Each structure stands twice: as C-alpha cells, then as structure tokens.
C-alpha cells in the first residue's frame with residue numbers, strides 16, 4: 001500500500017518508487033497542506049538541471065522533447081561525464097485548466113518512452129496550487145530532484161505572460177518556432193526575446209527557414225549586445241534532424257551559465273519565486289479580510305457615511 005504521508009512518500013520516491021513520485025506531483029498540483037508539506041520536503045534536495053521548451057501550439061515541442069529524451073539517455077550527460085540516467089518531463093498547458101486532452105496527445109507522441117523506466121512523463125494542470133502553475137512547476141521540479149532526477153524538461157504551450165514566466169524558470173530555455181513565424185515584433189512583445197537561450201526553427205523541412213532565421217537575427221541585433229547571444233538552430237523533429245546539434249547547444253549554454261553565473265541566475269529566479277509566494281499569501285489574506293462580520297460592518301458604516309474607505313480598510317488591517 002502506498003502511504004499518504006508526504007515524508008514517507010519522499011523516502012519511497014528517493015529509492016525509485018514511481019507511484020510515490022506520481023502522488024507527490026499530484027500533491028504539488030492540487031494545493032492544500034499536502035502541497036505545502038511536499039514542497040517543504042522536496043526543497044532540501046539538489047535542484048535538477050531544467051531545460052524549458054516553449055512556443056506556440058503545434059510547433060513540435062513534444063516531438064522535439066521526445067527526440068531530446070533519446071539523445072539525453074544515449075549521451076548520459078552534457079559533457080561526457082555520467083550526469084544522469086533518468087529524465088523527468090513536465091508538460092504544462094497554462095491555457096487549459098484540465099489537461100485530459102493534452103495528456104493523451106503528449107503520451108501518444110512520447111509513447112516510445114512512456115514504458116521506459118528511465119523516463120517519467122507527467123502533464124500538469126492548474127488546480128489548487130497556491131500561486132498557480134508558475135509556482136507549481138518549480139515545486140514539481142524539486143520533487144523530481146528529491147526522486148534523484150538530475151535532468152527535467154518542461155514543455156509549456158502557448159504564447160503569453162504565463163508561458164514566459166514558466167519558461168524563465170528553466171536553466172536553459174528553448175523557444176521553438178516554425179518557418180513563417182518570423183514576426184519579430186510579436187516575439188518581442190510576448191517577452192520571448194528576454195527568456196530565450198536557444199531559438200529552434202523546427203519543421204525546417206518547410207519553406208521559409210531562411211526568412212525566419214533572418215528575422216530572428218534582426219530581432220536579436222535590435223536587442224543589443226548581451227553576454228549570451230541566443231543560438232539559432234534548425235530542426236526537423238519528425239526525422240530526428242538537428243537534435244544532436246540542439247543537445248550540444250544546450251550543453252554549451254549550460255557551460256556558459258555554470259559557476260558564478262548559475263548562482264546569479266538561480267538567485268534571480270529565487271527572488272522571483274519568493275516574490276510570487278509573498279504575493280499569493282498576501283492575496284489569500286485579502287480574501288480573508290474582505291468578507292465576514294467586521295467587513296460587512298465597515299460596509300454599513302461606509303453606507304451610513306460614518307467612515308471613509310481608507311479608515312475602514314485600516315480598521316480591518318489593524319484587526320488582523
């Protein structure tokens with residue numbers, strides 16, 4: 001029988017129980033006290049290296065992830081040392097509260113790996129997690145870390161602020177585009193320029209690759225000189241073309257962000273995460289403040305003209 005207690009589950013996940021890992025991820029996803037306990041326990045584990053893949057629906061992220069899993073397991077590391085022999089995959093669709101369809105789609109596309117002991121694929125939906133998906137994802141990554149995974153890939157669908165937020169939580173962020181996508185302004189507006197470490201022009205078997213590359217280069221030129229200029233690569237994920245080069249590019253970026261830069265990178269991420277937790281907790285407190293007897297009393301006083309909104313709010317805050 002699988003226990004319910006997060007501490008016991010972490011112990012089991014650490015020695016390889018996939019059932020325990022799955023339950024911990026459900027806890028992280030669904031909120032409440034089990035989520036908080038799981039997050040706290042997983043926190044102590046060393047963080048896996050996180051490769052984020054993001055881009056518009058249908059760009060080929062899952063197909064590419066599938067190929068990257070194969071390459072990861074074959075190479076076992078980024079630079080020749082035996083870094084990992086297991087890969088965790090999180091599929092996130094911020095646009096849909098339930099991922100029933102996405103789970104099916106992703107599972108089918110990564111079917112070769114679904115039965116592989118060295119691969120654990122999981123779709124994540126936003127349910128009750130305090131702070132939503134942008135906080136659930138880093139928690140889930142830590143759960144993978146507690147289960148001894150050293151590499152986690154996060155596939156995020158869509159173009160929007162949430163996607164950018166999730167993508168920026170990766171150590172190496174890959175933005176997957178397609179030929180013809182080259183509307184530089186659009187990418188700029190979506191904030192993808194800021195978060196991309198590697199641009200992949202997938203479906204390079206289609207027309208328009210050169211134009212898309214040119215647009216991306218121009219966009220990067222406009223962005224000014226940076227310490228790391230994002231690599232632009234072409235792939236045909238359906239025929240495993242360019243995957244090895246992509247893997248090497250991830251390795252190059254990983255070497256670039258290692259050492260002092262990695263520390264700074266993670267510090268920035270930690271601040272962003274802490275800020276989000278504070279905001280979520282303050283929002284929860286607002287929820288508590290903004291109803292109930294005292295709250296209604298202040299509303300009545302406001303209607304009667306015996307107070308003003310500032311004094312009323314202050315009175316409620318002082319009561320806390």
Ligand SMILES: Nc1nc2c(ncn2[C@@H]2O[C@H](COP(=O)(O)OP(=O)(O)OP(=O)(O)O)[C@@H](O)[C@H]2O)c(=O)[nH]1
Pocket residue numbers: 056057058059060061062063064109157158202203204205235236237238239
């Ligand atoms: N021609 C061509 N088709 C591709 C390529 N890569 C992926 N596809 C196809 O594009 C479709 C979408 O691929 P997915 O890997 O599911 O794309 P995705 O970005 O994960 O999609 P969502 O998760 O729904 O956003 C599938 O039918 C793939 O077979 C490619 O390089 N060339």
Ligand SMILES: [Mg+2]
Pocket residue numbers: 061062063106155
């Ligand atoms: Mg997908």
